[in-house]
Amino acid sequence: MPAENGRAETLATAVTEVSERVSVLVREEIELAKAEMAQKASSIARGAAAVAAGAVFGVFALVLGLMTLAWGLNSAIGSLWVGFAITFGVLIALTILAFLFAWRKLKVGAPKPQMAIEEARKIRETVAAKSEASS
Numbered sequence: 085m086p087a088e089n090g091r092a093e094t095l096a097t098a099v100t101e102v103s104e105r106v107s108v109l110v111r112e113e114i115e116l117a118k119a120e121m122a123q124k125a126s127s128i129a130r131g132a133a134a135v136a137a138g139a140v141f142g143v144f145a146l147v148l149g150l151m152t153l154a155w156g157l158n159s160a161i162g163s164l165w166v167g168f169a170i171t172f173g174v175l176i177a178l179t180i181l182a183f184l185f186a187w188r189k190l191k192v193g194a195p196k197p198q199m200a201i202e203e204a205r206k207i208r209e210t211v212a213a214k215s216e217a218s219s
Contacts, residue, residue: 113204117197124195131189138182145175 152168 109207113200113207116203117200120197120199121195124192127189127192128195131186134182134186134189138179138186141175141179141182145172145179148172148175 148168149172152172155168
């Protein structure tokens with residue numbers, strides 16, 4: 085009878101220990117998922133900010149382009165409009181750079197905790213293998 089009581093206590097201790105470890109593992113996986121989501125959301129936010137900056141540069145480029153055209157047509161041969169044309173070219177280059185940066189940041193797509201999902205899959209496979217082996 086005491087041997088059975090000792091086995092029951094050992095089993096209870098093992099179950100408690102496994103339960104605690106699974107609890108810790110689940111909490112760590114949730115933290116990993118949160119960190120991964122925060123990182124991807126941050127990347128998307130930076131990309132959106134770059135789109136906004138590119139749009140502002142584009143508006144200024146359009147305004148200066150139209151001013152360049154107006155001054156160029158007004159003075160037909162004068163050199164005043166060359167400065168406007170150079171400014172217009174610089175703003176167009178900035179617009180292109182901002183949109184290229186934004187495209188690179190936004191192409192990651194919707195945030196998905198890929199590492200956490202992979203870890204959960206591995207844990208599930210390990211637990212399933214252990215439970216099959218002990219059966």
